[in-house]
Amino acid sequence: MPTPLSRIPARALVTALLAAAFCAQAVAALRPHIPLLVAATVASLAVEGVLYRWHRGMLSVFAKSHADITVRHVLRDLLLVVALLRLGEQHRETLYTPLVAGLLAFYALHCAIQAVSVLVRRTRTLPVVTRNIDASALRLSPAPPALLRRPGDRLPAFGLPATAGLLATAATDDPRCAALGIALSLGLALLGLYDLLVRLLPSRRPASERETLAWLDAWLAEYRPTVGLYFSGGAASAYQANMWLEPLAQLEGRPLIVLRERFMVQKIGPTDVPILCLPKVSTLMRLEQSTLQALIHPSNSGKTSQVLRIPTLKHTFVNHGESDKLSSCNPYAKAYDEVWVAGPAARERYALAEVGVEDKDVVEIGRPQLDAVQPYAGPPADARGGAADGHRTTVLYAPTWEGWDGNPGNTSVIEAGENVVRALLADPGVRVLYKPHPLTGSVDPRAGAADLRIRELIRAANRERVGEQSRETGELARCSRELDRLTTTTVRASADQVERMLLQSAPEPGRAEAVARATAAWEEAYWASLPEGEHQVVTDLRPTLYACFNRADLLISDVSSVISDFLASGKPYAVANTSGLAEDVFRKAFPTVRAATVLTPDAAGMPELLDAVRHPEKDELVEARAELKRHLLGPDEPTSQVRFNQAVQALCSAAREHQVRMAERLAAELHPTVAARRAAEVPDQRRSVTPQQPAHPA
Incomplete structure (x- = not known):
């Protein structure tokens, strides 16, 4: 390119x-x-x-x-x-x-x-954009030709x-x-x-705004949603919502996804959960009259304040990842009714940050996305033999992006990325999986340039490994077609939103289970299709980061939520220290590094790190990782999905109780007899105050 x-x-x-x-x-x-x-x-x-x-x-x-x-x-x-x-x-x-x-x-x-x-x-241009909802009553039709x-x-x-x-x-x-x-x-x-x-004929045009809003009210009354995922943001931020799709779909009740940007409807990943895009604030406020009780927020945005104005809803902030960075305890979090975190570490982080989030409003739910991460089962079979026996140690290098504040410790790509990859490639018994953050290079061009150089290093290393040819990909192609059939709707490139609403209506029953099976089959076929030991640059939507977790024997990353998530596996991990801090200060400043091997920018300790991975008896951080996992992610039982569901039900119950109290108060204010009785029960402030004695009695 x-x-x-x-x-x-x-x-x-x-x-x-x-x-x-x-x-x-x-x-x-x-x-x-x-x-x-x-x-x-x-x-x-x-x-x-x-x-x-x-x-x-x-x-x-x-x-x-x-x-x-x-x-x-x-x-x-x-x-x-x-x-x-x-x-x-x-x-x-x-x-x-x-x-x-x-x-x-x-x-x-x-x-x-x-x-x-x-x-x-x-x-x-309708006031509502839908997906996974039968909106045929709105007289939807194909778009005019693009010409x-x-x-x-x-x-x-x-x-x-x-x-x-x-x-x-x-x-x-x-x-x-x-x-x-x-x-x-x-x-x-x-x-x-x-x-x-x-x-433009009345019979050929879609429903008017008034008709569409009436349909929306009727659909909300029929579907009766209980909990929703609220999301607003740019196109590159869709991953923040996508990571919560599966946990949301498994909740009790009737989940709903509420979006604000029209383009975001197509950015949301495959899901059977109904999707409503409500661009206007006036349309958004119609949720107040629905059965919706709670909204889950995976990110903050300028439009979040608009939905917080709905008094009948309870709001919780779940974030899209937890780390030791300041962004994980944003002061905006105090605007929500509750803040849901993975484990005790995040609770302590909010307390230390003193950003206005009270401890009683913090709820530990774990990370339900991580239930699919496989636990550590020891080094791969015959890993001690190395490449000579055809077995290689798989190392996942997943650095984060450079961030907005210019801190050199945010990402290791610029100062340490090439050194880390060179050190890994120098070991013939290593297979590298390189998965950079999607936003790498979006702020600092040096990060983007370093990312390109790392990719070229990996391509050059693959060219030097002679005798390794790609395997038969027929099974992978078949699995890809099946997964695409289940997760994508054939829509012509010139289709507008109305045509997409027509084609992306309510999904067939059982599609979610079929997608889960097809995804598992695709991942198995994908890894099987790769030559033994071939390094990979993973940038597509598939395989996911968690699928890479399950294949990796070791993670190398930065101070980010990737570390916290990887700890669910219990496998060894290392963190590149490009902050300029001494190692002891670095560990103290970032608790997630407590059970990690700290690498300097020159990656000098790589041979010792790989040796400890291949020989578990040399791994001195096993117990520290287990303890840190509990501290960051909470207990293994009950599962995170169970705790997530319990937290949702409790928040919905609190919302219902609040709605009942508000209804009783409103009814009392509207009924004159009740209002008069309540007024009589409340003592007059002027009469309840004891008269002061005169300063100079007569």
Whole structure:
């Protein structure tokens, strides 16, 4: 893939060619010079094709410079008309007047199509976006063709016959060519306009906003949700919600997912839980009249404060991961009714941070996502023999990203990443799984550059391991097709949200169990398809981080939630210290490092670390890891999912009790007799105060 710097010359060249083509076309039209006119027009059309095929980003640059596709297309046709009128014969103005009129009519139709397409888009923009919900009552229908909705695509497609006809007439001096081309363009435009106008008929348009909101109220009354997952954020943050999908689906009651951004509906992973996207605050407030009792928040966002205003709901913050970083005890957490954490360590972290979260509001639930992490069962069979016997130690290097505060200790990628990977690759008995954080390089370009160098190191190491060929991937391909069939709905690329709502309606019964089986089969086929000992760079959605946990014998990471999660396995782990702190200070500052092997940026202790992994009798941190696991994640029994469910039920019960109290209070305030009796029971403050004795008695 070319780097952004390498694309700059190509973009500059394309821009220069397009400008030169228009200049040459203008000169040829004014002279006139037919061969130059034909060559320049063809060249400009060819450059347009290159723009749309390989440099679509340049289209927005042209638009910002007031040289969008409409301006360029009108200019191209105008120069062709000028050339025709300047060919020298006096009767040409009369001859070409109908053609010019037809061309103007085509552009008028183009503007009309654009105006009507905006109206159609507005009628198809509903106040609610759904998934896993039967919303057919909203008169959902397929979206109009993409050509009718995108003027940048429509004008070149519909206008090309007219341009080609004008160019052919200039070359052949036969006006019938221009007439045919313009007629074709007019016909296409009329068909497009008719298609859009039909969609504005009352019977063809989706439900109105009033009808949609009435349907929403009816659906909420029928489904009767009890607990919801509330999420708002950017496209790259969807993983924060996705990690809670399976625990949410296993809860008692009727779960619901509440989103705020329309694009996020498609970012949420495979799930059978109904999804409601409520972009407007006014629509969001309709949840107050529903049976919803509690909302679970895996992250904070600017729109979180909006839903916290609903008084009938209880809110809890579960976070999307726990670590020793300051972000794990954000002061915003005190805005929630409760804060759910994994174990005692997080409770202590909030107490020490003094951010306003009271201890009584902290509930330990474990990490239900980690129930699928397999416990440590010792080193792999015959691991002592090393690569000579065909067995290798699998090491997962999963560094976190650089963060927002510029702390050099946030990520090891910049200062230690290459050293860590080189030290691992130097051992022939090691197999490396490299899984960088999705946001690596998003803040500090040095992290992105180091990430690319690490990937190249791994690719080079794989090339040196001769004799290792990929295994048969037929089973993996079959499992991938089956998993895709269960988890994805075939939706054309040009589908809009209304069409997706139509296609992504209520799932078939039993799909969740089928997805779980297909996922397990895919993971087994994936690992089996890889050559023995081949290093891997894992960046796709599958396999997941927890699937990599189950394959790894050792984790190397940074101070992040990855460490806490990996402790569920009980396996050895190491932390790269790039903070500049001494090791004893580093361990004291970050309790999650207490049972880890601390690596310096030069990764000097790697041989000793690998030796301890291969020979458990040399591992001196076994008991420390077990104790730290209990401290971070809580007890093994009951399971985290059970504790999570119990916490949800308790919070819902508290919400119901609160709603009953509020209803009784409201009823008392509305009933005059009860209100008067309550007023009589409350002593008058002025009468209850003992009169003060005069300072100077008479």
